[in-house]
Amino acid sequence: MEATRILATKRKVLKRRLKFLTSPIVEYVKKDRSRVRTSYTDFLNRLDIEENTILYEAYHGKSITGNAYAIFKKISEDAEFNHFKHVWVINDTENKIMTTLKNTSKNVEFVSVDSKGYLKYLATAKYLINDTSFPYYFVKRKEQIYINTWHGTPLKTLGIDIKQRSFAGHKNIQRNLLHTDYLVSPNEFTYKKLLKSHDIYEIFSGVVADIGYPRVDLTLEQDSMQVKESLGIEKHKKVVLYAPTWRGTVGKEEDTTVSLLDEVKMVQDTLGESYHVLLKSHYFTYQYFVKNGLENLCVPDDFDSNMLLAAVDILITDYSSIFFELLPLQKSVIFYMHDFDQYDSERGFYIPTDELPGPVAYTRQELLSLVKQHENLKEKYQNNYNAFTDKYCYNDDGQATQRLIDIVFKGKSSDKLIRTESPKEKLLFYGGGFYNNGITVSLTNLFDYIDYDKYEVILIDNDNAHRDKWRNMEKLNKNVHILFRPGAFNRTIKETYWHELVMRRGAHTEFVRKNIQVSAYQREFKRVIGNTNIDVAIDFGGYNKFWTLIFAFADVKKKCIFLHNDMMEEYNKKIDGKYKHKHNLKVIFSLYQYFDKIVSVAKSTNDQNKVSLKDYVKDVEKKMVYVDNVIHSDRINQQKNEKEIIERNGLEYLILKDNQETNNELLDIYGVLKPDHKNVNFINVGRLSPEKGQKELLHAFAKVNKKYANTRLYIVGEGPLRKDLMLLIKELQLEHVVILTGQLSNPFVLLNNCDCFVLSSQYEGQGLVLMEAMVVGKPVIGTDVTGVRSVLEGGYGKLVKYDIDNIAFGLEEFILEGIESRRFDYDLYNNQALELFYKEVTLNS
Known part of the structure; x- marks a missing residue:
């Protein structure tokens, strides 16, 4: 009997060890995303920065257009940068602009998202230019310069301002902005809304370049007749552009496309032969038109919208930001918002409709009526038009791209550079998952009483939503910045082995401590917080071994971990015959040595923890302290009645x-x-x-x-x-x-x-x-x-x-x-x- 038990135990141990040895390899072989992360991390670790290389990405690699294209065009025309390598991210191998650039431009390469080339240049290019966001696995190296241009002045709400937002839908844009060195903005309104709606205005450590959009330069310098010729439009005809926001569902493009087709035809019939009506549609809508032989009604998907605007006489749009960039040309704008009530209830707007620089139609009949009287609309809305131009277009002088090049690539000073970062001490907390428990109550109370005149308080958590977390986070003090950790831990196969070993056994031996992959944990910390200047990292939860690892090796001035109980009692606690916390605490106890302060939540608890944890902490009297929990007396006295x-x-x-x-x-x-x-x-x-x-x-x-x-x-x-x-x-x-x-x-x-x-x-x-x-x-x-x-x-x-x-x-x-x-x-x-x-x-x- 005893021999059988021993044999079973040995088999169990052998099985566990085989799994430990094979799991990283199996994951790498079977999972595409794992291979992508591993390859990217390997490039980060092995390759040097390419000082004269620029990586351009527009709309996640869907096109070669917009701000990125305007910057590329200007730099590639400047002899001072002839030695630069330009790498474009483009997923469509048949993109016409790519084909043209291959034949006409030197030092240009093309890669697609997640390809080996993409991962290599994302890890090594000195300059990174994006108008939205890089993938979850992206982490900017210290030597890299990230220029984020965003993609428009927002009419509709963003991030946490969206009325029916998801729990953490803004997480990757938030994360990318925190990595950004230069945020290029068309106006003050845009950068304030963008940073505040992603909850980072006071902790954004980059520089805002309030210099205008490079892509608007394309509009101002483009010859309208050349645009008409490129699109096969007769020169004498006026151009009407219909540019709606996409509302469809992938795979069900027909649901909205048929309606768009009807509206384009009705506007064309209303205006007559002296006008040419074009549809600038979303990528998915355009593909549907192509498949059904209707592409002649659409602007080609790879035709730059800002270059197109140079030929536009009337713009019909809804919630798209494109109209802001037509304003410098003093052309008419009509807003067609047939689903305004629904859009407003689900998304919301920053700007009231009665302030817009043109009339709003809510039905097709109203739209066609406004189209008929379009020649009188500009004068009628001139006051709104002028107000918009003054507020949102004050940088649109055709020199935005040159200003960007002077600042970023030539190191020139400018009075248009703005910092929003607060000088306050920055405290980063991990709160323990925000379940309904005493830790959540304690932290919520502290957040309501902390001195926000002295401290910027930041909470970090995983992006997984559960009912308790959502409700409890909604109760947090509005001064708290909430950051989310999207995606997975980037690591090489070697780093994976050592990480798994620490997660299983802790850092109890000198052998393990010498081989802890500190750089991997610091890289993961940076992947989430970007360039944010954290002063103190506080593991307030104290029960999650992964977050304790990340905080233990964070490159910050001070690290603290809270002990919310007699931790040895917690270590030995059983529920239904099983240890509740033993596996996690075995690892966490071994990491206490890497924290500056180990904080119990009461004096008697600290006295007990000093005794029971003395083998895990050097310099117990200095490091092990207590801080009593704050109680929310105001809320208690209110709620009791x-x-x-x-x-x-x-x-x-x-x-x-x-x-x-x-x-x-x-x-x-x-x-x-x-x-x-x-x-x-x-x-x-x-x-x-x-x-x-x-x-x-x-x-x-x-x-x-x-x-x-x-x-x-x-x-x-x-x-x-x-x-x-x-x-x-x-x-x-x-x-x-x-x-x-x-x-x-x-x-x-x-x-x-x-x-x-x-x-x-x-x-x-x-x-x-x-x-x-x-x-x-x-x-x-x-x-x-x-x-x-x-x-x-x-x-x-x-x-x-x-x-x-x-x-x-x-x-x-x-x-x-x-x-x-x-x-x-x-x-x-x-x-x-x-x-x-x-x-x-x-x-x-």
Whole structure:
């Protein structure tokens, strides 16, 4: 029997080791994205920067147009840059401009996104020019210069300003902007909206070049007759351009294309033969027209829009930014917004329609009516037109490209360079995933009380959305900048082996410590935060080994990690016979040595952690400190009185949840029987987990309830022990006197209607909920354990030993005698907690 067990164990170990050895190779061979990331990382590690190489990418490689093309055109015509290599990203191998450039230009190469050539030049080109964003795996090297031109003045909202936005849909644009050295902007309005809508205005460390768009130079210098000739338009005809925003779905282009075709024909019929109506459509729409033999109605997809504008007499558009760049030519604009209400409710606008430099049509009939009277429209809207030109087009003098070249490539100074970065100390937090737990509450409270006159606070998290995270992040102080980590960890095969070894075993041995791939972790940190000048990195969560690794080796001035509990107790905690945190904490404990401060959340917790973690931390007395959690007294005092009661069958119920926000047509409410003042109502709030001691509390309460039938117990929270607790309640015959309420967004109104708060924990970090009960003004009973002791000692509540009999004794003592306690001065407490935070965590102490 023993031999069989030993053999099974050996097989299990062998299988695990084989998986460790083969997984990186299998991943590389089978997964395209893994090969791309690995190849790119290999180029980053091995190859030097090519000083005289420029990589150009427009619209993710869909075209050779726009700002990037204008810059390329100007530089390639300048003899001073004859020795430069130009690399264009273009995915369409039949692109006409590419074909032309191959035959007419020197030193030009072409690569497609994700190709070997692309990865090589993305890693080595000195200059990177993009009008949108590079892929998730991109990380700018220190020697590279990234010029992001964006692609238009925004009429419609961007980033976090979008009304019905996704959780982290703006993540890669945000990340690219943080990598940007020069943000080229057509006007002040654009760069402010772009940076603020991506939540980085005050932390953007690059330079804004408010110099105008190079692509507008193409419009101003282009001969209109040459454009007409290129498109086969008779010279005497006036040109009407219809340039709508694409609204279709990939694979269902016909749904919108047929409508566009009808509208083009109607406008043409209305204006007659002296006009030529063209459609400048989205890439997908154009491809549909080509497949159906209707390309003669469209501007070729590879024809530059700004060069086209030189020949346009009337522009019909909706929400596209193209109209801003026609304004310098003083031509007429008509806005056709047939789905305005829907677009406004889903996306939203920065500029009211009554301020636009032209009339708005909401139906086809209105559009055709405006088209008929187009000759009078310009004069009618001249005031709006002039206001727009002054506000948005003040840089459009045909010299924007030259200004960019002078600044970036020739190093000339300019009064048009602007910095938005705040001089405040920058604190970067990882918050632990933002689940419904005490860590989330603690961090949310801190964010509401921190001094934003001194600090820029930045939160970083994965881009995965779960219900708790979305709701909890929405509650954060609006001064907090939220960054997301999209994509996957870039690493070579060698780096993967060492990373997996650390993630499995930690950095406990000298052999592993010597081989930790520090540069890989620093590269990943930079991939997410770009050029952001972080002063202090704070792993506030303290339970996620990956984020602890990233923060441990971050290249910042100071690194801190928070310990929210007696960590050795957490290490040994089991739920359903399985260790909850042991695997993660084994790694995290070995990384404490790389942090400057290891911060417990209470004095007694720090005292215990110093003893139990001394083998993992050198210089314990210097590094291991405590910072009390901040409590949100204002919110508690407000929410405790937000009482809503509903009566049914003669009974009063306290409403604790209202989910109406998810569906305006349905009202989903949840409540519990209102605590009766004739009863003695105890309440416990916390995660339903072994260390919280709710099983012991139930046994203790059962004893008390046998003697005092008018006692009730409310347990607030969710967790892995819920089923076990329900079974125990049934076993103890407490179904009618114990209420499990589940997780509540506002537990304070129920707490305020109960008589005594009970915390029955086996151990705590600090017992934040104790202080919340004290803010409400309730008597408190707590177990005499790590974390709780720091809060209640000194007469703020009753401490009892952690066992059933003593908890029962504490409950009975409250029933018979009450609990005398000192008044809790929560304002003084918060001030002292903040002083500790500034002293131990920040640089600005």
